[in-house]
Structure formats: C-alpha cells, structure tokens
Amino acid sequence: MLYAERIFSKCSRCGVCNEIVACPGGEVGRVEKCVGCEACYLACPNEAIVMKEKPKRRDVKIKVDDESFSVPEKITVRKALELLGYRIGRFPGEGDLLVLCEVGGCYSCAVKVDDEVKPSCITSVIDGMRIETRLPENYIPRRLVHGWMGHPVGGVGTPWWLKGKHYVETAVFACGCNLRCPQCQNWTTTYNGKEYAYTPKEAAIIMTEARRRYGVDRMAISGGECTLNRQWLIQYIKELRMLNTDANARFHVDTNATILTKDYIDELVEVGVTDIGPDLKGLYVETFIRITGTKDRELAVKYHSTAWNAFKHLIDNYKDRVFIGVGIPYNKSLISIEEISKIGDEIYKIDPEVQVCVLDYRPEFRRRDISRPSFKEMVEVWKTLKNIGLKTVICQTIYGHIGPEKPTPNYKSLTDSIVSK
Numbered sequence: 184m185l186y187a188e189r190i191f192s193k194c195s196r197c198g199v200c201n202e203i204v205a206c207p208g209g210e211v212g213r214v215e216k217c218v219g220c221e222a223c224y225l226a227c228p229n230e231a232i233v234m235k236e237k238p239k240r241r242d243v244k245i246k247v248d249d250e251s252f253s254v255p256e257k258i259t260v261r262k263a264l265e266l267l268g269y270r271i272g273r274f275p276g277e278g279d280l281l282v283l284c285e286v287g288g289c290y291s292c293a294v295k296v297d298d299e300v301k302p303s304c305i306t307s308v309i310d311g312m313r314i315e316t317r318l319p320e321n322y323i324p325r326r327l328v329h330g331w332m333g334h335p336v337g338g339v340g341t342p343w344w345l346k347g348k349h350y351v352e353t354a355v356f357a358c359g360c361n362l363r364c365p366q367c368q369n370w371t372t373t374y375n376g377k378e379y380a381y382t383p384k385e386a387a388i389i390m391t392e393a394r395r396r397y398g399v400d401r402m403a404i405s406g407g408e409c410t411l412n413r414q415w416l417i418q419y420i421k422e423l424r425m426l427n428t429d430a431n432a433r434f435h436v437d438t439n440a441t442i443l444t445k446d447y448i449d450e451l452v453e454v455g456v457t458d459i460g461p462d463l464k465g466l467y468v469e470t471f472i473r474i475t476g477t478k479d480r481e482l483a484v485k486y487h488s489t490a491w492n493a494f495k496h497l498i499d500n501y502k503d504r505v506f507i508g509v510g511i512p513y514n515k516s517l518i519s520i521e522e523i524s525k526i527g528d529e530i531y532k533i534d535p536e537v538q539v540c541v542l543d544y545r546p547e548f549r550r551r552d553i554s555r556p557s558f559k560e561m562v563e564v565w566k567t568l569k570n571i572g573l574k575t576v577i578c579q580t581i582y583g584h585i586g587p588e589k590p591t592p593n594y595k596s597l598t599d600s601i602v603s604k
C-alpha cells in the first residue's frame with residue numbers, strides 16, 4: 184500500500200500538479216486522503232513527490248462483478264482489482280484490465296463504478312462500492328482531449344510542402360500516454376487527468392467547427408498518445424468523416440506507434456485515416472528505454488518492435504492510399520548521430536522516398552539539463568540522412584524547418600555555406 188509524499192526541498196511551488204493531476208484524494212499532498220494512484224508522482228517535473236509504503240489500512244467491503252470482497256481502504260479501483268487477482272495488462276490483448284496512461288486521461292482502464300463509467304487508475308474504492316469490469320454494450324467511449332488549435336507546421340504526418348504556409352491544419356491533443364519520456368515535449372497533456380472526457384461525436388463536432396474557423400482541410404489528432412483508447416479513436420474518425428464528407432477533408436493521426444498493431448492500422452485506414460506519422464524512438468532497445476523512460480525491458484522490447492513493424496506495415500500496404508511520414512528524435516544526450524545514420528539506413532531499405540521528420544528534442548519536463556541541438560547539429564543530421572539516399576528529409580531546428588531539398592528560404596543565408604558543401 185503506497186501513498187505520495189511531497190519533498191518540499193525539491194518542490195518549486197509551480198502548482199502544476201494541482202492544475203493537471205486528477206487527484207482522487209482531492210488535493211496533491213494530503214497524505215491522509217492519498218490513495219496511492221501515483222498520478223502526481225508521474226506528473227511532477229521536479230520529481231518532488233515520492234511514493235512511500237503505508238501501514239495496512241482497515242478493510243472496506245466492495246462488490247466486483249456481483250461477488251463480495253474485502254479490500255484495504257484508500258486504494259484505487261485498479262489496485263483493488265489487482266489484489267483480487269485481476270491481471271493488469273500494459274499492452275492491448277494482455278491481462279484482464281488494460282492500464283496504459285495511469286493518470287485518468289485515456290480511459291483504457293475504465294470500469295463501471297456504481298452505475299457510472301470511470302477510469303480505474305484514479306478512482307478510489309469506498310465502502311459498499313459496486314464494480315463491473317465489463318462495460319455496458321451500449322457504452323459510448325470517452326477520453327480526455329484538449330487544445331483544439333490552428334497549426335502552421337503540423338506534425339510528422341503533415342506533408343512537407345504544406346509546412347509554414349499559414350495554418351495548415353487544426354490539431355487536438357489526447358491526454359495520457361503509455362510512455363514516460365523524461366524529456367516529454369508535451370507533458371502537461373501527457374499527465375493531464377482534469378480535462379473533460381469527450382465522446383467521439385462531441386470531439387468530432389468541435390474539430391469540424393475548428394476546421395471551418397481556421398479555413399483548413401486537415402484535421403489532426405496527436406498527444407500524449409492518441410491511440411491508447413482504440414474504440415474511442417476509431418469512432419472519432421468515423422464521426423469526423425460523417426461531418427466532413429467533402430473530397431478535400433484529410434484525417435491525420437500522429438502517434439508513438441508503440442501499440443499500433445497491424446490490425447489496428449488496418450482498421451484506422453478502413454474508417455478513413457488519410458495521413459499518419461509514426462515515431463521511431465531509436466534503433467536499439469537501449470536507446471528506446473533511455474528516450475521513453477520505459478523501465479520494464481520486456482515491455483520496451485514489445486513497444487519498440489511494434490513501432491518499427493507498424494511503419495513497415497504502413498509502407499508495405501498503404502503507401503498508395505495514405506500519406507506517411509516517419510519521425511526520428513535527435514539530441515546528442517539521448518541518441519548518437521551514428522545511430523541516426525543507422526536508422527536512416529533501415530528506413531532507406533523500407534522506403535527511400537518516405538518523408539522523414541527529425542525532431543530536435545529540447546530541455547523539457549525532467550531533462551532540463553540537456554541542451555537543445557544547435558542549428559549546425561541539425562544541418563549535420565539532415566546531411567547525414569540525405570547522403571544515405573533518403574529523398575525527403577525535414578529537420579526541426581531553432582530557426583524553423585530545413586526542408587527536403589534545401590533549408591527553409593527564410594534561413595537560406597544561415598545555411599548556404601554549410602549545405603552547399
């Protein structure tokens with residue numbers, strides 16, 4: 184039995200934990216009400232929260248699938264189910280309860296609690312609670328999404344020739360992620376459990392309104408990690424298609440691809456996804472672990488191989504139907520230029536013409552000790568990948584994007600001398 188304790192010497196009083204963490208106890212730091220969900224522990228950028236063991240608590244009586252049990256008080260529903268023998272899965276199709284984000288964002292672990300569907304990872308057990316692990320047949324999936332906005336650059340799956348030309352798409356971000364990247368670039372989304380849990384139809388209506396407001400054709404969803412709740416994402420794309428029936432409408436998914444199995448890809452394409460951008464966070468598992476913070480090596484191997492297999496499946500089966508971009512991270516503190524070159528070799532073998540986007544990982548979240556790659560470093564990465572023979576390479580830099588054939592015109596004077604060599 185765990186509880187969270189704040190280390191005041193590390194705490195910067197930023198207040199972020201109380202703004203984004205859906206604390207079942209009502210307020211982060213209230214030890215007497217803590218149920219040990221670990222959401223605040225995961226979300227704190229200063230690592231100012233630690234989990235400690237608490238003496239056994241008194242028991243409360245609950246019903247699970249019409250069977251009566253006694254479990255310790257002040258624990259989560261997820262923990263109660265685990266204590267009762269339910270197997271916790273960290274990959275789709277495994278275990279009795281799929282637990283992915285652990286902060287209440289994705290609803291992949293949702294169960295019915297006293298006639299209401301709630302995420303088991305941040306819901307506290309109470310005396311007399313009734314839990315049903317099978318959701319009702321008529322249940323409409325929900326998940327937390329936020330941040331609808333017009334985007335001038337887009338993501339990994341946005342075609343290079345559109346980037347930087349005013350707004351190119353509208354984007355929404357799905358809360359919750361299955362990875363624990365210490366340098367997470369979007370961590371206030373990744374660990375957000377306080378946004379509204381939208382149905383697919385509600386989210387699709389808002390996205391369609393945003394498309395009209397910004398005057399674009401592309402509608403993107405990213406994260407966090409948008410693929411965690413498969414039922415929700417599939418239905419969301421369906422709803423978007425019903426609301427946007429014109430031939431110009433484009434439906435774009437950016438993903439870490441770690442749970443993007445072949446059948447999942449097939450279903451996404453079938454329901455209407457037109458553009459997709461999988462990320463490949465390293466060629467070697469050790470690099471993947473360093474970048475993603477995935478502590479379970481067996482799980483890391485599965486996530487890593489799933490992402491690479493997803494990319495290959497997309498190229499082998501959907502290159503002519505879906506626009507595909509592939510993402511690579513770069514920061515010398517996380518991945519070497521030699522490994523980037525080897526990733527380029529592997530991508531070349533799969534498809535030398537695919538759009539390759541290199542993201543310059545900057546100091547963020549728990550890795551503020553690293554430095555953002557310099558413009559010169561990103562030019563070197565660009566040249567390395569182009570020299571392999573890859574046709575379309577884009578590198579994100581502090582000055583904007585280096586394009587597939589030459590640096591962005593706005594920064595031509597900065598790069599002529601480097602790129603022309």
